[in-house]
Amino acid sequence: MADTTLYDTMAPSEGSLVLAHQRLIRLKMGGIFLNITGDVNNLALNPSKIPVAREVYGQKARTGEDIIGYNYAPSFNVEVVRDPITKQIVAAQAWFKDLVKAAFSTGAENKREFQLFTDALDEDMPVVEGTFSVAYSEANTGFADKGVVTFTLANDGVVDQIPSPLAGPGNPILESASPSGQTVGDLIVVRGYKLATTVSATIDGAAVTELRIVDQHTLVLQIPATVAGSAPIIVTNPVGASAALPYTAA
Secondary structure, three states, rough: OOOHHHHOOOOOOOOOOOOOOEEEEEEEEOOOEEEOOHHEEEEHHHHHHEEEEEOOOOOOOOOEEEEEEEEEEOOEEEEOEEEOOOOOOOHHHHHHHHHHHHHOOHHHEEEEEEEEOOOOOOOOOOOEEEEEEEEEEEEOEEEEEEEEEEEEEEEOOOEEOOOOOOOOOOOOOEEEOOOOOOOOOOEEEEEEEEOOOEEEEEEEEEEEEEEEEEEEOEEEEOOOOOOOOOOOEEEEEOOOOOOOEEOEOO
């Protein structure tokens, strides 16, 4: 059975009028992929095949083609929501500012990493991950009841199909630990998925006694005594243990 946590926790920012849908897009920020779909509408993945010609053996003068990959040019609208007090874009849309910054940059600064889900409820539907350049345009002009911006992405190099993050029994998935090079007694931040129900953690096999759950994506761990050098991190929730995340302590 699919783990629908990603879909269940998707919600528009306060004040947004858009409707959630079952396509899902995630942007990598701070070492983890954040679900930004709550404020996204009209998501279209727009795949186009990358073919190579081949000969159709046994049929004179006939040619065929093999598909060796796909280009993607997903586009989506975002409703911009402002805090009525500060007049700034709401904190929940920090990713929006990051995408705007990317769209007005050049070279490597114009690119971001994304995951694109064809269906947020079905683990058998394709999920792709890759690096995309970001373009920005106004979706509406003049007087309007809300501000809407259109982003268009274009893949930079190969976009890989990955195992769906929806699948699996629900044990933790670890993606990063920072800062590196900390020592006994120091705090490190571990990021990943399915961390809200963490019951224990180890670093280099030593039990972590100071463990703070921040949210479903973030833990703060204190490095226990005896830990030094290569110190893999393992986190356990009621479903089971994560794979070991490499970490190097001082």
